[in-house]
Amino acid sequence: MGAIFTSLERTLAAGVVLLIIIVLLVGAATGQMTKIDHAWATFAMRWLHVLSGVMWIGLLWYLNFVQVPTMPKIQPVETRTAITKFIAPNVLFWFRYAALATVVTGLLLAWMNGYILQALTLQKNFIMIGIGMWMALVMAFNVWFIIWPKQQQILGLVEATAEQKAKAAPIALYASRFNTMFSIGMLYCMVAQQNMPV
Numbered sequence: 001m002g003a004i005f006t007s008l009e010r011t012l013a014a015g016v017v018l019l020i021i022i023v024l025l026v027g028a029a030t031g032q033m034t035k036i037d038h039a040w041a042t043f044a045m046r047w048l049h050v051l052s053g054v055m056w057i058g059l060l061w062y063l064n065f066v067q068v069p070t071m072p073k074i075q076p077v078e079t080r081t082a083i084t085k086f087i088a089p090n091v092l093f094w095f096r097y098a099a100l101a102t103v104v105t106g107l108l109l110a111w112m113n114g115y116i117l118q119a120l121t122l123q124k125n126f127i128m129i130g131i132g133m134w135m136a137l138v139m140a141f142n143v144w145f146i147i148w149p150k151q152q153q154i155l156g157l158v159e160a161t162a163e164q165k166a167k168a169a170p171i172a173l174y175a176s177r178f179n180t181m182f183s184i185g186m187l188y189c190m191v192a193q194q195n196m197p198v
């Protein structure tokens, strides 16, 4: 066990091996082996999309549910630099690239499902997924063009005066809270599409 769980890379590789075993066992038990066709490719894209979406929204919720409310309670104050210097930059790296991966896989999925334009133009049977996609696109815009630039100033990753840092803090917080607010309805719209008549 230690050989796997002492390394994140080996843990992830073990997860993939486990998945392959499950797929082979289910194939053997049902007599239906996976056929690599368009339907399977679309399904695999949906899986990649949900993986990256979980990484993104998981980190958004970590920031909102755990890091932001806990920061003011950390004593002595100097120890807060463990968060600002080490944890937060790492969180923000995975956070923004997970957001990008979710957008790319989500748009590819809509395209592979054959409804990308109908969804983006909010047409009747695709209005739910369309609204979800627009909400998630606004959220991704917030991540890359508001939260990340302001956090770079707050965390001292770019040059900023004390006044600029003070101004950046509430903007970054409100944009992050805005995304948390949007995440509730956005996820409802994402999972609702399967139940819409086509």
Ligand code: HEM
Residues within 6 Å of the ligand: 046, 049, 050, 052, 053, 054, 056, 057, 102, 103, 105, 106, 107, 109, 110, 111, 113, 129, 132, 133, 136, 137, 140, 187, 190, 191, 193, 194
């Ligand atoms: C711009 C960003 C996004 C786009 C373009 C997008 C697009 C899509 C599309 C086209 C589907 C397939 C819907 C269907 O036909 O059933 C889908 C499903 C889904 N998406 Fe997104 N999405 C985005 C962001 C997100 C985010 C941030 C999450 C967060 C976890 C997420 C989670 C899901 C889930 C859970 C499903 C349902 C999968 C299923 O029912 O099997 N999406 N998305």
